[in-house]
Amino acid sequence: MLQAERERQMTMQKKNEEFPIRMGFERKGSIIYIGHLDLMRTFERTLRRAELPVAYSLGYNPRPTLIFALPLGVGIAASEDVADIFFSEKLDPSEVTARFNAKAPPGLRAVFAREIPESGKSVMSLVTAASYRITAPDLKSALDELMLRDEILVTKKAKGKATITDIRPLVLSVTESDESENSVDLLVYAGSSRNLRPDLLLSACVETGKIDERAALNAEVLRTGLYTGQYPDLRRLS
């Protein structure tokens, strides 16, 4: 009987009002080596430790409602990535960052938070571009050579199949970074329709012969921002 009762309760449950907050966060240090799912779990646990009232999904296995704008690859740091977090009550955004940061693991930190309308578009669908700062010796000259080409062909492996694609159209701009002579600032397409992973561009750099594979893998990769809108009218996602 218990089961029937449980089922009735489930179908009667209505979605409660939710209060989404958009959070900007940085990750650096050893925590850059965890994958997307692990990062999600780390967020969930940090929010639970902070005793922030996260809204849970319905069903047998309720999960906190948490949407990341764009997954962060393993080994990639971020200075201002974005996630939408849904709370069950209205909260002061500055309190959210303060409480989150008090309980976050080393290397993970909220840099901004603001309220957003509940009916807004999913943060994932907003992302159209991303900027990266990549630091490695000889990277600049390899990229200079690549950018002179009409096409940059790379082999992508997915589900055991290898396909050759041209990533040249996905690169929006390459500029010398003011940070150091080994750093390059990249602007590339990102998001659900067109997306360039920086490691693919790095492997194309290796093909030029100007940078060796190990140096390319050792490159520091920092995602410096996420953007929305149509190039060239991009706005920083915030």
Place this chain on the structure above:
Amino acid sequence: MNKMHTNRIERADLLRVENPARYVGGERGAVVKSEVLSQIQEAGRTDYVRFAYCFPDIYEIGMSNLALVILYHLLNEIPYVYCERAFSPWKDMDAIMRDRNIPLSSLETRTPLSEFDVVGFSLQYEMCYTNVLQMLDLSGIPFFSSDRKEDDPIVIAGGPVVYNAEPVADFFDMIVIGEAEDVLAEMMELIRDYKRSRNTVTPMSRRELLLLSAAVPGVYVPSLYDVTYREDGTVEAVRPTDPAAPERIGKRIVDNLDTAYFPTDPIVPHTRIVHDRSYLELFRGCGHGCRFCQAGFLYRPVRERSAETLIDQALALEKNTGYDELGMLSLSTGDYSGLKKLAEALVEPLGERHTSLSLPSLRVDSFSIGLMEKVSDTRKTGLTFAPEAGTQRLRDVINKGISEEDILSALELAFEGGWTRVKLYFMLGLPTETMEDVMGIAEMARKIERLYFDVTARTGQRKRKLEIIVSTSMFIPKPFTPFQWEKQDTREMLIEKQKALAERMRSRNIKYSWHDPDTSVWETVMSRGDRRLAPVLADGYRSGLFFDAWDDCFRLGQWLEVLAAHGLNLPFYSHRERGDDEVFPWDHIDPGVNKSYLLLERKRAYEGSVTPPCRPGCRACGASDFYTGVCHAAG
């Protein structure tokens, strides 16, 4: 100390391996004392001890071990101790480290293990022995205690398998027998004194340290004992070679679990580990005395932690870790006397926070079904039972105090409540087992299947996918059990039984899984072995064998070749029944339960006599000498 290498793991290495998070540390709650340490070192002081807590398996397994969590934080609470962690690098990283000459280092400060004062291994299962060698090898530390010099780290071990550590005894300078909380602190003091003396005009020698340590109760110094063998290969005697070493080494235990150290703000891994939840430890020991169960005899006497303490710990853990799952640990959680009180106190606060609580399946009654509805995750994982044997006759022989009726009545309630997943654990090859006992396993599974359809017919419930998972492992005659004199089935016998059982359980509702018999056979050798196996392990490791606990890495054939090359053989260790008066390689270790009691229990097994649990009446096993826990309470 030795600074042999300077290479470190880089991003390029991390991006080439399976799960880089294993090798980077930096978790919340990790204790990093590098600043304090460098200040002390600059001041030229030596009154601190650096301890590398080594788990000889991958990070995700090691971090799931509660002993690691307790002892890591306990050691770091000692002001002069700096405890850091190291794990076995998986084969992909192992190859990179060898290729690039990168030494194995601690996660906290990336210090090579060879620079630590103490390198301590947690030995949770016998199959990890070759990974101890891997970790020493990657650190440039000699395998054998006798080859290590004054400046090498002191290599120690502890954990459940060290009650017979003889196969690896020669690798360790000291071994902690029993629960390590108190004795580790005593050892750290001795090692600090030793270290201090090294800079004085009267430096203590390594041997002097070992002699002093041997006098600490619970510390076994293998190099102070000499083993002689008879012509038939059995042990003649294990004798101390110095008066400082006791004839027998008694285990240490913690008297009072309410005052014992327990971290409620522990380290929380970034990456998913095997047991990704926080744990309460309800009690230590078990009063049932199942005759195959080593832990049941080794961890006596039963000592409970009070429900009040556990409630406080649970609430603190839940808030501090952020885990959404709380597990309960002990040998038979269902026996915990405060279970109802504990569960009732936790149901509200945990439920509010969407935190699930794992409850023991055997205690399923109308009370716990209600609780499970609210807080338990058993709907996903199902109910789990361990009848161990298929017939009541054989369950009596092994003294497993669980009847078919217990299981069926619990399951009837669970099926009524909508549960559809059941897991059953059994052992094959138990003493006196016949094919009838083997087939009894299939019969029980069939009965459970019928029960489900009866319940759904009676209650008119919608039928769901019923899943009965039957799992069998191979009986291993472990030291310090009433079955320590028994022989093990051969691989061939076991495979025959597995096949016959699989044949009898063909149903879409029943899934049958079995342990690899190869690993069980080798586990028997390692758990019953003597000191002649240390060179076997070293040779096997050098020929590329490690990660033996992983079925896909384990090679029984190769191991048997190495064993034969040393003039030893499998039947001697695994398939030979021992005489009543045989001297075992582990007889100089004293876990508190008398050999005579174990022999008596063996006789009772053959009579099919059941021995009731410690409560209400004491069975005089010997553990009452500890004057604590259930023995003391029963007075």
